[in-house]
Amino acid sequence: MSIVLYGIPNCDTIKKAKKFLQQNDIEYTFHDYRKDGLTAQMLDAFIEKLGWETVLNKRGTTYRALSDEQKQNLNETTAKQHMLDSPAMIKRPILDVDSNLHIGFKADQYQEIFK
Template identity: 65%
Template sequence: MLTMYGIPNCDTIKKAKKWLETQGIEYQFHDYRKDGIDEGMVSQFCQKFGWEAVLNKRGTTYRQLSDEQKNTLNEQSAQALLIEQPAMIKRPILLSDSVSLIGFKAAEYEAHLS
């Protein structure tokens, strides 16, 4: 089963959901806020994509970090922040046994899911 990870009010999540629904692709949605997130999930995301790719540097939560926090980020500190502040995880993350995608690009979804 394909699982989409994210937060429901995110515009990128809405676009990705709409694309999947238009294509008739079934998925389940994992809401970080309702369903939670733990160290194992964050570690899995970082192993699959690299912690720099998982960390959403465009979001408000990241921009509110102090310069010291941003300048001293490493894999360990980033993972701790991602668990504490799941809004800093790039969205959406799509996982199944055969699919690992991060972010939303229609062409990428088309290539991997059609």
């Protein structure tokens, strides 16, 4: 089984997801957008499977810092560019289990994925 957790390390939700995986002895690779990078191809794959509106994190400070005009003119193309420029705008974590993508963290959801 191939498991990759995508995100940024100082995110509380990432910390919870990592803790769950470690407590359940689930081996995974952590992909840090800031250290390991984010390619347009990766982002395209996330968006293709999950949808750009799901992948875009509208609750974070990076999104809230956008101007009203930028928020009103968001579409897949502009959202992708914002996420490539600022990976913190990607909802976290994205969990890739054998090419099946899951977004966000809830213990119940992870229990279901790994049962």
